[in-house]
Amino acid sequence: MRPVRRVSTNNKSSQRPVSAQVARRRDLRRQRRRTLLLQLWRLVALLLLSGGFSWILLRHGWTLRSPEAVILTGGADLETNQVIEAAKLRIPSPLLEVSPRELEQQLVGALPVHSAHVQRRMFPARLVISLKPEIPIARAERRGPAGRERGLLNAAGEWIPLSEASPKPLTNIMVRGWNDRQRGQIAALLQQRDRFEGRLKAIMLHPDGGVSLITTGLGRIDLGGEPALLNAQIETILHLNKTLPMHLRRGHHSSLDLSNPDRPELQLPSPPAPKAGLTQP
Numbered sequence: 533m534r535p536v537r538r539v540s541t542n543n544k545s546s547q548r549p550v551s552a553q554v555a556r557r558r559d560l561r562r563q564r565r566r567t568l569l570l571q572l573w574r575l576v577a578l579l580l581l582s583g584g585f586s587w588i589l590l591r592h593g594w595t596l597r598s599p600e601a602v603i604l605t606g607g608a609d610l611e612t613n614q615v616i617e618a619a620k621l622r623i624p625s626p627l628l629e630v631s632p633r634e635l636e637q638q639l640v641g642a643l644p645v646h647s648a649h650v651q652r653r654m655f656p657a658r659l660v661i662s663l664k665p666e667i668p669i670a671r672a673e674r675r676g677p678a679g680r681e682r683g684l685l686n687a688a689g690e691w692i693p694l695s696e697a698s699p700k701p702l703t704n705i706m707v708r709g710w711n712d713r714q715r716g717q718i719a720a721l722l723q724q725r726d727r728f729e730g731r732l733k734a735i736m737l738h739p740d741g742g743v744s745l746i747t748t749g750l751g752r753i754d755l756g757g758e759p760a761l762l763n764a765q766i767e768t769i770l771h772l773n774k775t776l777p778m779h780l781r782r783g784h785h786s787s788l789d790l791s792n793p794d795r796p797e798l799q800l801p802s803p804p805a806p807k808a809g810l811t812q813p
Contacts, residue, residue: 594626594627594628594654594657595624595625595626595627595657596621596623596624596625596626596627596630596657596658596659597623597624597657598623598624599612599613599616599623601623601656601657601658601659602615602616602621602658602659602661603658603659603660603661604661604662604663605660605661605662605663606649606661606662606663606664606665607663607664607665608643608645608663608664608665609665609699610643610645610663610697611697614643614696614697615639615643615661615663618638618639618642618643618695618697619635619638619639619642620638621635621659627652627654627657627658627659628652630650630652630659632650632651632652633650635648635650635661636648636649636650639661639663641693642693642695643663643695643697644665644666644668644684644692644693644695644697644698644699645663645664645665645666646664646665646666646686647663647664648661648662648663648664649661649662650662665699666686666692667686667687667699667702668684668685668686668692668698668699668700668701668702669684669685669686669687669701669702669703669705669722669725670684670685670701670702670703670705670706670707670722670735671683671684671685671701671704671705671706671707672684672685672691672706672707672708672710673706673707673708673709673710674691674709674710674711675709682694683710684698684701685701685707685710685718685722687719687722687723688715688719689715689716689717689718689719689722690715691710691712703725704733705722705725705732705733705734705735706733706734706735707734707735707737708734708735708736708737709736709737709738709739710737711737713741714737714741714743714759716759717743717759717762718735718737720762720763720766721735721745721762721766724766727766727770728747728769728770729773730748731747731748731749731750731773732745732746732747733746733747733748734746738757740757741757742754742755742756742757743755743756743757745769747769749773750769750772750773750776750786750788750798751786751787751788752786752787752788753769753787753788753790754787754788754789754790754791755790755791756790756791758791761791761793764793764794765790765793767793768790768793768796769788769790772788772796776798786798786799787799
């Protein structure tokens with residue numbers, strides 16, 4: 533009896549002819565993959581081209597090409613070239629390389645302005661700089677790392693760096709020995725300067741914290757180092773200017789101690805010694 537030969541069903545299925553419908557579906561899948569790859573490559577190429585054009589436009593299109601591209605507003609009496617020099621701005625310069633915040637800090641530190649606001653405009657490429665002018669009230673001196681420095685002060689007693697663009701202060705008052713610690717006392721004196729009727733000439737700040745005034749009429753006035761007494765001391769000065777006899781107020785070398793405003797002490801210069809008479813032989 534012959535053995536029964538078994539034929540694998542897998543071989544039979546693999547040998548079956550592929551129907552036209554299955555082949556069609558395979559062709560459609562391959563075509564979709566090719567279309568998807570082609571669209572992907574087109575997208576990548578478009579992104580590269582647009583990125584390149586954008587870089588060229590940003591680098592070379594939006595560029596500050598002349599000083600006329602810098603627009604000044606705000607009322608500060610400054611020339612465009614002065615602002616460009618103070619900002620250390622290179623012309624031509626790509627607009628997007630300019631940092632508005634850094635430029636504002638640079639301008640406030642280098643120019644006599646109270647504040648600065650910088651805006652970038654794209655169409656056309658320009659830089660709009662709004663500068664709020666600083667109004668100096670008095671001249672000032674301070675001791676810095678390099679020695680004595682000269683500057684200006686505003687009504688708040690804040691230091692203003694001196695430059696060629698600095699306006700003339702409103703008064704001739706000189707503040708000597710300025711320091712930030714005593715800025716409040718300086719501001720109080722400057723804000724009440726009109727009440728001195730032009731008699732206040734100088735404010736002197738001492739290393740020990742004391743304050744002295746140089747005035748016409750009362751001479752030197754020592755206020756001491758107690759800021760809480762400043763208002764009472766100013767009222768006493770104004771009262772003495774009105775009530776003190778004229779012959780006492782004319783002493784250029786006199787001094788007034790107002791460290792205690794309730795008990796002012798006026799010190800007059802010693803009278804000159806009389807000249808010895810010539811003896812007759």
